[in-house]
Amino acid sequence: MHQYYKKYVPYLFLLPAAVVLMVFFFIPFFQTIVLSFQDYNTSIYNPTWVGLDNYFKLFKSPIFYKVLWNTFLYLFLAVPILAIIPLILAIFLNNKIRCLNLYKILIYLPVIVSIVVAAIAFKWLYAQQGILNYFVELFGYEPIGWLTDTNFALISVVIVTIWKGIGYYMMIYLAGLMGVPKELYEACDIDGASGIKKHLTVTIPHIMPTIALVSTISAISAMKVFAEIYVMTKGGPLNSSKTIVYYIYERAFENLDLGYASAMAVILLIIVMIFSLINIMCFERNKYQI
């Protein structure tokens, strides 16, 4: 095809997006790194260059390790459940059964509702004299301080994330299941394989890439969790539910400790970059091929 556009046209098409990505992604990205080498504690207007001091402070701070531990605990609690339960539901919903769409709508509903409303709804379930503790007492246990007990706060918040994510990952699995060749199931039927065996030998191997995709996506979003914690616990009690983004927010916007907060943001950047690279290189390669 002959050149139907002038040489500068591609750049004009790219320009608006490039400006936005430049101003709100790339410049802030580099500025985060620069800020992490500065100290704003003495004056917010005259930062001093302190080299790696913020990082040393970070690595010496017990709260930092606590926050990192909480974040990874969050990840290890949420990711396996979000990789498995939605898969089982998707396998059930991949049949021609009655009320198929109704089930999908109801299970997907938590996904579209604002996380703030979801967190408030759960806060109400978790109330000291709330409905969950009614059942706890019914079984003869002491009421649980779901959001006020250091042993429970993080788990209670993870439950909200899981509850809100199930429908989302279920739909990703359903899309993945559509790619499994139907003939393989028919072959299984001829061999007389049972339902569970059928899924273990055909379904699971075929959607391994989707399982990996769901795992990395949910791991990345676990690293970024914020709203649930802000609305429900503010990181408490005693930092027991404080995760990395909440700590960055607190340090940056409440304590105005910009350098320290940025050093932590750099740590977060590194972790998320590793996960994203795994995701892009291994599981979504075809989508990002030039």
Next chain:
Amino acid sequence: MKNLFKKFGIHSILIFTSLLSIFPFIWLISTSLKGNTENIFAYPPTIIPSEFTLSNYIGVWHKVDFVAYFMNSMIVAGATVFLNLLLSALAAYPLARMEFAGKKFSFFAVLATIMIPFQAIMLPVYLITLKLNMVDSVNNFMGYLGLILPFAVNAFGIFLMRQAFLTIPKEMEEAAIVDGCNIVQMFFKVLLPMVKPSLAVLAIFTFIGSWGEFLWPSIVLTKESMYTLPVGVNNLQGMFSSNWRFIAAGSILSTVPIVVFFLFMQKYFISGENEGAVKG
């Protein structure tokens, strides 16, 4: 017989999961409909209010400007969707179809932004937004700009649209050129209509994302009249500290619009055609 048993098992699990999915809302609705004299902490709990009333809804409606929150959310989500569609499609087209110096570089630059989580760079984004005067303390319009522009385009949208343009046969463009279209006419009149399904998917998922966004507006907003719904709903907790009837009623009120939207657009969410819209 065995089949019947299996069917029963599957349906029980699905019914159980569906109930778990909606129970927190049911309990919130139940609380919001209970009158002042009914104990909302009663053991055993009652789902159906014994003294059914809408007074909590009326009360919270008069105290909180839901219409303003709703309008703010509409303006922000609407503009965010519009800009995402336009900027993603514009940027995606040359990346899919044109040859130019720096194409590879542009491609990887866009790809790199996928790896940069907003949460890690929000502080400089805030400083830049302040510097550009895009905050509600200047005026409402600048406040809206500050809420919208940082999310005006992202890599997911660009790649989604790029995939869509890649599927259009090259002959379409040639035919348009032969018919005397210039590049701008061809893009808006021939190509964009052909990628409508992808635009719809991008629009709907951008809308849901923008509508539910909480972190950014809670950082930049200073005036209550500029609150979007999530920020306003979170604020209910402070306003009505332990009045759970009001908090519940307000939360449910704020959720009605998005649920209606979801039910109308359900085929986009639950048909499995949105594979390309997976976000990290």
